[in-house]
Amino acid sequence: MGPSHGKVYLIGAGPGAADLITVRGANLLAKADVVLYDALVTAEMLDLCPQALKISVGKRSGQRSAAQEHINEQLVECAAKYALVVRLKGGDPMLFGRADEELNALESADIDYEIVPGITTALAAAASVRQPLTKRGIARSVALFTSSTAPGESTDTRIPECDTLVQYMGGREAMLTAQRMLAANFPGDLPVIIIENCSRPDECSKALSLNELSQGLPASTGPVLVMMGEAMRARPKSGT
Structure with a gap:
């Protein structure tokens, strides 16, 4: 990890209800500097991170969403500016969440990351x-x-x-x-x-x-x- 980079956490938000996120995920949200979240993440879930800058990155089937390449770029850019970056995904990041593309982008930029599973x-x-x-x-x-x-x-x-x-x-x-x-x-x-x-x-x-x-x-x-x-x-x- 480059010395000027923060750490990125890919966190599973679970199926929707705010109290179905893991304790680890909720604790990280409460400390996050910036949160890039999917369209299926509820407003109640975002209430868990009132201190964070929140960036909507779409990703809902059938609706206009940010291109995956742009999301990858945003993750890398945020890691250069903030210490604790959260990529908040509905369900579990590793199932139908395009995590592979985002992990590749982070690895190519030599950015440290961690994955926090969620309830699919x-x-x-x-x-x-x-x-x-x-x-x-x-x-x-x-x-x-x-x-x-x-x-x-x-x-x-x-x-x-x-x-x-x-x-x-x-x-x-x-x-x-x-x-x-x-x-x-x-x-x-x-x-x-x-x-x-x-x-x-x-x-x-x-x-x-x-x-x-x-x-x-x-x-x-x-x-x-x-x-x-x-x-x-x-x-x-x-x-x-």
């Missing part, structure tokens, strides 16, 4: 709807995937070979996944749970089948996660 939305969603992603004798493997790609790349149409499938950035992409799964002979009654705005006050969820998912989803106002597989079948209720 799949785990928060499973907890919220009380449906384990794995179940003894039913599901022993989980795939977290997205069909979204970088600009100029073709959509990834592969279906992961796992018992439970969790598709991030759902919506139209999830409908197309369901259609491909039906074409590949997945059962039409395969259980599906969709969850929107996970862990936030306006969270909502719905159980449906693969057939129903293939017909599309209503327009969403926030991030959508889609969980598919026998592990999502409603659990029998114990007698009272």
